[in-house]
Amino acid sequence: MKQYAVMMGGVEGNQGLETLDNWFKIEKTKDVIQRRIKGVIRVSTDVNIKFSGSTMCHESNVWKFKYDKNIKQYAVMMGGVEGNPGPETLDNWFKIEKTLFGYKFVYCPSVCSTCKVMCKDLGIVSGFSGMQRLAVSKDPLSVNFYKNV
DSSP states (O other): OOOEEEEETTOTTOOSGGGGGGOOEEEEOTTTGGGOOTTOOOSSOOEEEEOSSOOTTSOOOBOEEEEETTTTEEEEESOOOOSOOSGGGGGGOBEEEEOSSSEEEEEOOOSOTTOOOOOEEEEEEEOGGGOEEEEEOSSOOOEEEEEOO
């Protein structure tokens, strides 16, 4: 499976330590792998997203969408479940949507046809102690994709 690096818009070409936290591994659902074209990022498709490294807490590095009491809103956290689309894993599915200058991450899973979900853009939000989080935002984070060679 191909891996793609994701960088925040505005840091194109800079792959140093200051952008280390902006690298993710994008993985397609098993249902859409057959429709995937090499080297193409499919938009509006349910995907699991995970950090390519390991976490300090030895939990899954797959994203999940949960309420964060510290910032009093929904945010991306680690500990999600990879694969198994359905109601049990609803908070582990995200979409990538095209924007004017790149792409954005959206929480709007369609892996469960009977589930009601809130569709929200994800952006950088300053929370407790000024720590930045990827959370629900009216100002979505703009990213660009670069092939991991």
